[in-house]
Amino acid sequence: MGSKKIDTKWVRLDMGAPLDRQVEQWGKAIRQGELVAFPTETVYGLGANGLDAQAAKKIYRAKGRPSDNPLILHVSGMDMVSPLVERMTPLEKKLMECFWPGPLTLVFPASSNIPSMITGGGSTVAIRCPDNPVAQALILAAGVPIAAPSANLSGRPSPCSASAVMHDMDGRIAAVLDGGSCRIGLESTVVACGSDGIVIYRPGAVTTEMLGAFAPVKLDDALVSGEGIPKAPGMKYRHYAPQVPVHVCIGENTALESYFSALYQEGVGFLISEETAQHLPNEENVLVWGKRRDVERLASCLYESLLDLETKSIREIFVEGVTESGMGLAVMNRLKKAAGYDIREVDR
Numbered sequence: 011m012g013s014k015k016i017d018t019k020w021v022r023l024d025m026g027a028p029l030d031r032q033v034e035q036w037g038k039a040i041r042q043g044e045l046v047a048f049p050t051e052t053v054y055g056l057g058a059n060g061l062d063a064q065a066a067k068k069i070y071r072a073k074g075r076p077s078d079n080p081l082i083l084h085v086s087g088m089d090m091v092s093p094l095v096e097r098m099t100p101l102e103k104k105l106m107e108c109f110w111p112g113p114l115t116l117v118f119p120a121s122s123n124i125p126s127m128i129t130g131g132g133s134t135v136a137i138r139c140p141d142n143p144v145a146q147a148l149i150l151a152a153g154v155p156i157a158a159p160s161a162n163l164s165g166r167p168s169p170c171s172a173s174a175v176m177h178d179m180d181g182r183i184a185a186v187l188d189g190g191s192c193r194i195g196l197e198s199t200v201v202a203c204g205s206d207g208i209v210i211y212r213p214g215a216v217t218t219e220m221l222g223a224f225a226p227v228k229l230d231d232a233l234v235s236g237e238g239i240p241k242a243p244g245m246k247y248r249h250y251a252p253q254v255p256v257h258v259c260i261g262e263n264t265a266l267e268s269y270f271s272a273l274y275q276e277g278v279g280f281l282i283s284e285e286t287a288q289h290l291p292n293e294e295n296v297l298v299w300g301k302r303r304d305v306e307r308l309a310s311c312l313y314e315s316l317l318d319l320e321t322k323s324i325r326e327i328f329v330e331g332v333t334e335s336g337m338g339l340a341v342m343n344r345l346k347k348a349a350g351y352d353i354r355e356v357d358r
C-alpha cells in the first residue's frame with residue numbers, strides 16, 4: 011500500500027441538472043490515469059482508464075485485490091465493443107441488444123488492445139454497459155472504456171452508496187461521484203456464450219429465467235457444487251463479508267420462525283423477513299427487508315444491512331435465506347459466500 015494518502019473528494023452531484031458538465035473533469039481525470047468511484051445500477055464501481063495498464067494497476071493496489079482477478083470494462087453502448095473484442099456472435103449481439111444498458115456482463119475473446127492487467131493475464135475480456143445516468147455520462151466524458159470493479163476493499167461487501175465507498179476508499183482514490191444509492195444492490199450477472207448456449211459465471215439481476223428465452227442456460231459447475239475453480243476468478247474468494255461471522259438459515263417457514271425466535275439475544279444481529287420478524291423483538295439488531303417473497307428488496311438492502319449490523323458491536327449475524335429462483339439465486343450466491351458456506355438447514 012502506498013504510504014502517501016490522497017485527499018479523496020466526495021462529489022455531490024445534482025441529479026436534477028445535466029450531468030455532462032458535472033462529470034467532465036472526472037472523465038478527464040480517469041483518462042489521465044486517476045481512480046474515480048461512480049454509481050451504477052448494481053453497485054458503486056472503482057473506475058480507471060481501461061486501456062491504461064498503469065491505471066488498472068492502481069485499482070489492484072487501492073482494493074488490495076489479487077492480480078489474477080480480471081476487471082470488467084464499462085462502455086456507453088454496443089458501438090464501443092468492436093475494438094475491444096476478437097469477434098462477436100449473433101447470440102452475444104442479441105443479448106446486448108436486449109439487456110443493455112443493464113446488469114449483464116458478457117465475457118468475449120479479448121482483442122490485442124486490452125492490457126493484460128485488465129484480463130488478469132487471460133485471453134478473454136468482460137464488458138458491460140451500465141444503466142445509470144452518472145455512469146453513462148462519465149464513460150462519455152472519459153472517452154475510453156472504464157475498468158471498474160466494485161469500489162470496496164477486496165473481500166468486503168460491495169458499496170451501494172457514496173458513504174460506503176468512502177468507508178473503504180477514503181485516502182486511496184481521487185474522488186467518489188455521489189449519485190445516491192444503487193437501484194439493484196447486487197453485482198451484474200456475468201455470462202459467456204458458447205456454441206451450446208449461455209454459461210452463468212456469476213448470477214445477478216438478469217436471471218437464468220430471463221436468459222433462457224434466448225438459448226439454453228447453465229450455471230458454471232463451480233457455482234453449483236461450490237467446488238472446483240470458478241470461471242469468474244473473483245467467485246473463488248471468501249467475499250461480500252463483514253468483519254463478523256454470518257450464518258444463513260433456510261427451511262420451512264414455521265420451523266424458521268421458531269428457530270430465529272429461539273436464537274434471539276442481545277449482541278446477535280438479524281436480517282429477516284417481515285413474517286419472521288413478527289416472532290422477534292423490535293430492536294435495532296433486528297433488520298427487516300420486507301415480505302418474504304420480495305427478494306428484490308432483500309437484494310437492494312443486503313450489503314448495506316450487513317455493513318450496518320457490523321457497526322452495532324454485534325458478535326454474529328443470522329440471515330434468513332430465500333428460494334434460489336429468479337433473483338433469489340444471486341442473493342443466495344452472495345449470502346453463501348458472505349457466510350463462508352455456513353448454511354443451516356432448519357427442519358423443526
Ligand code: TXA
Nearest residue numbers: 052055080134135136159160197198241242243244245
Ligand atoms: O455490477 C458489476 O458488475 C460491478 C459494477 C461496478 O459494474 N462490478 C463488479 O466488478 O462487480 P468486480 O471486479 O467486483 O467483479 C467482476 C467479476 C469477478 O468475479 C471477476 O472474476 C469476473 O467478473 N470477471 C471479470 N473478467 C472476467 C473474465 N475475462 N472472465 C471471467 N470472469 C471475469
Ligand code: MG
Nearest residue numbers: 159160168197
Ligand atoms: Mg467485487
